[in-house]
Amino acid sequence: MLNAKIPGGPLDQKWTYYKGHCNLVNPANKRKLEVIIIGTGLAGASAAASLGELGYKVKAFCFQDSPRRAHSIAAQGGINAAKNYQNDGDSVFRLFYDTIKGGDYRAREGNVHRLAEVSANIIDQCVAQGVPFAREYGGLLSNRSFGGTQVQRTFYAAGQTGQQLLIGAYQALERQVALGNVKMYSRHEMLDIVMIDGKARGIIARNLVTGELERHFGHAVLLCSGGYGNVFYLSTNAMGSNVTAAWKAHKKGAYFGNPCFTQIHPTCIPVSGDHQSKLTLMSESLRNDGRIWVPKQKGDTRKPNEIPEEERDYYLERRYPAFGNLVPRDVASRAAKERCDAGYGVGSSRQAVYLDYAKAIERYGLGECSKLGIEDPTPEQVREHGVNVVKEKYGNLFDMYEKITGENPYEVPMRIYPAVHYTMGGLWVDYELMTNVPGLYALGEANFSDHGANRLGASALMQGLADGYFVIPYTIGNYLSNDIRTAAIPTSHQAFVDTEKAVQDRIDRLMNIKGAKTVESFHKRLGKIMWDKCGMARNAAGLQEAIEEIRQLKKEFWSNLRIPGGIKEMNPELDKANRVADFIELGELMCIDALQRNESCGGHFREESQTEEGEAKRDDNNFQYVAAWELKGEGNWELHREDLVFEVAKPSQRSYK
Amino acid sequence: MEHHTMNLTLKVWRQKNSSDSGHFETYDVKDISSEMSFLEMFDVLNERLIAEGKDPIAFDHDCREGICGMCSMYINGRPHGPWHANTTCQLHMRAYKDGDTIVVEPWRAKSFPVIKDLVVDRTAFDRIIQAGGYISVNTGNAVDANSIPIEKDKADLAFANAACIGCGACVAACKNSSAMLFVSAKVSHLALLPQGDPERKSRVINMIAQMDKEGFGGCTNTGACEAVCPKEISITNIARLNNEYIKAGLTVDK
Incomplete structure (x- = not known):
């Protein structure tokens, strides 16, 4: 029977209660306990830094040449936090509720509420590390909105938020490397988990430069190895992103949760040919200001700028007037597919829709002209000022689009189509982020826990950092407190x-x-x-x-x-x-x-x-359950169900109309 | 966008491992679409080499969207190729025309030893960061994020420097193999923010010391680094770095 170990009590007290009652490890004992961390993205780097700071002996592994390369770096749009700096009605409860609803009631209430609770701490921590989030002229932090929500709770650094957060975590990690608390193994790939007496006690890793296999002992093993979108070959993941660490864990008994839950992101640059090696995301933040449309006429071959306003179908605004272009990702993706399948697609492949910035440029331009006191501005003046605002907000994304397609998105609407982006499924974990294998944890995208069947924009960065900075430092102590008498096991042990x-x-x-x-x-x-x-x-x-x-x-x-x-x-x-x-x-x-x-x-x-x-x-x-699969033999799995209980956020049909 | 196909000649640096002396190998590649990325052309060539029973060309790459900093090809004498403010992975074949010859080498710098073919070891950059490229704040210590307002211009400038992807093109472009642009970007990022102030002096001294220890050369202001930087990190940061270094040297307490 799967036990998620959710603490008792009211939803908003569970995490406080847990923190107040979990076992602690004293500093002298922490120095004797070794922790292995696989992956150095937001979850892995933040966990390695935080556990190193606490005094654990950490070994961190990544397959890239440096921990700073992990694919969290490519996240563009932003990170959510229930700060309510905008005074627009946000709260921990709303972030919790939006995430549960956005996930279509297939995530655990306890985990998601904890995520919303620690979200504000993440922003504080990152700012203290020197992460240069976007700011207003008054010097305070700026926010924007993201799909599936009606408040502005997303913090961002241009279209490079993941990069800035990862550099923050990477620097904290390198500081611990310098202090000798973390030992870093780059260009290494974990190829198996070593089990001793039913517990995860180490790994076998391959040195990707020499090809040698290495044995590493750990009192616990943390998998922070990201998602498995590359199973689709074409995805927005990095070329090296893979499922191997998680899959080895699965083969050693860890259950795999909701593996079919895949996020297809609505705004990606369309496929151009058979040679294509990967797909590139255009941040969802573009849907804040951009309008999505297709021609009203089937198979229209006119250039987009030649199609008059009344012959355009802004299908998201038409179908979902309440949320418009800001519907959640799953809804937006399906709507694009529906239009293209029905014959309204654009571009040479007919598998694309337009994302248009003309209106936004005009709106921002008028605003700037008004600010600058330009009365009766000419269309050229409006455009010039509008383009400048859009450049500041999304410049790097527009540049990237132009490099890939050879088209200037300030002049012509971008062509976009959905692409595989994120995997909500992953290793099954309990409230403490431990898999069903004792001593084996999964953090960030590698686990299944917080996003249900659909992840809202700007929530992946939040979850990766929540797990690494603010959850695992507490929960791992609860396990390792029982291990303070376990001496490091020599890697000559038969299991190794x-x-x-x-x-x-x-x-x-x-x-x-x-x-x-x-x-x-x-x-x-x-x-x-x-x-x-x-x-x-x-x-x-x-x-x-x-x-x-x-x-x-x-x-x-x-x-x-x-x-x-x-x-x-x-x-x-x-x-x-x-x-x-x-x-x-x-x-x-x-x-x-x-x-x-x-x-x-x-x-x-x-x-x-x-x-x-x-x-x-x-x-x-x-x-209404989590499907947790146990591997029984080759091509043979047994399904375990974890029933989901909703005490606070009562399931309803999700509507964005 | 109109596209076309082309045939090209590639001269690629092949080096079995760090102790091999290495040599150029010439390859003809055919029917390359102008829509392909530069690395996709290498994918096509490698698939062919494998089919022919030969060893494919090893090269570093990961995100293929210009942000991870892993790709690192020295193309026709220029890091990351001909386009301005670009990474190798974002270079597309429409930059070339039918019949072109393209020479591809690894980063060339003593402090970035070749591991295999076009793959080099850039861990020296990690060690420079370890020497002080951070703010010493343990998890959990932070005050409310809005308790310290920061002028927008300063925050934007800090961001512009924090945008460095650590690819090493600046070093590869420099005739002295200097890492000053890389170091100045990190020192500037943190020196421009109030949070970075307490460690301002020790940071710049320690990072420069590590940079020298790694064997990177000095800066002679030729500006090649700035010209090839994919993220357009400004060379004025090197002036700021020197300024910070001199001030720290004159006033540091220890």
Whole structure:
């Protein structure tokens, strides 16, 4: 039976109660306890820094050449916090409620309320570290709004918020490295968990420069290894983002929660051809000011600027007047797909919609002219001032769009289309962020916990930092307090020897296939299956086909893969093969999970379960649970249900009309 | 956007490992779309090399959206290639025309030793940050974020410097392999903010000391670093760095 270990008492007292009653570890004992952290994004870097500050002996691992490269760095739009600096009615409760509702009532109340509670501390901490958030002329912090909410609670640093937050956490981490509290292993990849007496006690990692396998002991292991969107091959994730750490944990007994919950982000630059290696996000913050439209006429081939106002269909404003262009991501993505499928798409592929800034430039321009006392400004003056404002707010995003597409978005509307962006699913964890494997934790995107079936914009950064700065420092003590008498286990222990051998055997097996096809070709094929049949819309027949196709692909992968080069050297193809092998297995589980969840909720849209208007239809009677999957053998999983109880935020049909 | 295909000649630095002496290898690549990114062209070439039973070209890359700072190719004598304020991953093939020859090397600097092919070791930058590129504030100590107002201009300038992605193009472009632009960006970011003030002097002294220890050269104001910086970090920061360094040296207590 799954026990989420939610503390008792009223919702808004649970975390306070927990903090007041959890076990503590005294400073002298902390120095004897070793913690392994996989991944150095917002969750990993903030956890490593905070645990190092507390005195634990931390070892942190990342596959990149520096911890500062982790993909949190690419997050653009912002980070939410219930500060209510704008006096617009925000509160901890509202942030909690918006997140639960935005997640379509598939997240845990206790976790989400805690997230909302610590959100304000995150902003304070980051400012103290020197994170240069955007400010107003009065010197105070600026806010903007984001999809799925009606208050302005998002803090930001131009379109580079993730970068600034990660640099803050990275600097805190490097400070602990300098002080000797954290030892950093870059260009290392975790390839297995070492289990001793039923507890996670270490890892096997591969040095990606020399190819050597290494054994590392830890009293606890924290997986902060991010999400698995790259199972779709094309996504907004970095090329190296992978599921391997989480998947190894799953193979060692950790349950995988809601694997099918994938976020398809509505505003990405459309695919341009077969060579495409990744997709690029245009921040959701652009929907604050930009208006999304398609031509009213099917197959209209006119240039966007030639289509008059009355022949444009601002379909989000039309369908969802209350939220307009700021509906949550799942809703906006499906609406774009619906228009394109119906034949109204734009661009050469017809798989795109327009995101138009002309109105915003005019509005801001008029405002600036008024501020500057320019009476009866000419259209040119309005435009010039308007462009300057837009540049300041979104300049880096507009530049990026121009570099990729060769089009100037200040002149012509951007073309956008939904793309895989984030995975709400992940390792199942309890309130303390521990998986069902003792001593094995999952933080940030790697766990399943806070976003339900759909994540609201600007909430991923919040969750990563909440987990690392403000949750794990408390909850890990509650576990490690029982370990103060456990001396470091030498890595000559048989469990280390056996696990290393298993890792070595698998690498040998991969290298010895000596087939004809590249890793990349298998990854592309997997991605196509997943996108076509487990993407924005899913149905039972398609999912069943996908499961068969993936099983077939797996066979072929293990019999016809070609990896050049050797094992004991830098070999990026071998690194990729290790990851793709895990993605293939994960893909199968995602389809199985999507198949069993015969309801639509959040990013998971089952065609069988929709309203007459084509909106997602949830089925709370049958599916108000977390699906936690236990691996029983190859291609064989057992479903465990964690029923979700809503005591405060009573589930209702989500409406943004 | 109109697009076209092209055939190109690539001369790429190949080096098996750090102890190998390395050499240029020439490759013809065909039917490259102008819509591809520069790294996607390398993907295509690598797929072909694997199919031919050869060793693919190792290169660093990750986000492919110009922000992680991992990509690092020295293209026709210029870090990150011909476009202004750009990273290698954001360079697109419409920058080239049919028949062009493109020479691709790793970052060239003693403090960035080559690991393999186009991959170099930039951990020296991490060690410079470790020497003082932070504000010493433990988690949980912070006061309310709005309790210290900061002039917008200063905050914006701090942000402009904090935007450094640590790619090392500045070092690769500099004839002295100086890391002054990188160091000045971090020193400026933190010196411009009130939160960075308490450690202002020790920070600049310690970071410069580590920079020298890593073997980076001195600055002779040629401005090559600024010209190639993907994030347009201004060389005026180096003046600020020198200023901070002199003031700290004259007034530091220890």
